[in-house]
Amino acid sequence: MMYWNDGGMNGWGIGLTTVTMLLFWALVILGVMALVRHLGRTTPGNPVAPVPQTAPSQQRQTPEQLLAERLARGEIDPDEYRTRLDVLRGGDPSARG
Incomplete structure (x- = not known):
């Protein structure tokens, strides 16, 4: 006996099998x-509490x-540090000479 139609599975059967998989x-x-x-x-x-993204003991830097960290990393020079520090403290940066 010859099985011409693959055991009775037609196009819909193959399609449904594919979609199901x-x-x-x-x-x-x-x-x-x-x-x-x-x-x-x-x-x-x-097991229920999410892991915190940052440590709660860390405080915000002033x-x-x-500014001091930027000077330490070399991002700004000492003159610029002093000028910006004066501005932060409410001084007049143009008074420096």
């Missing part, structure tokens, strides 16, 4: 991605501290 693998991939994202947001001690 694509949906299955899409769900598997989305499930793995969701699991990885969920595990990445939790800490071992507290503008003078930021």
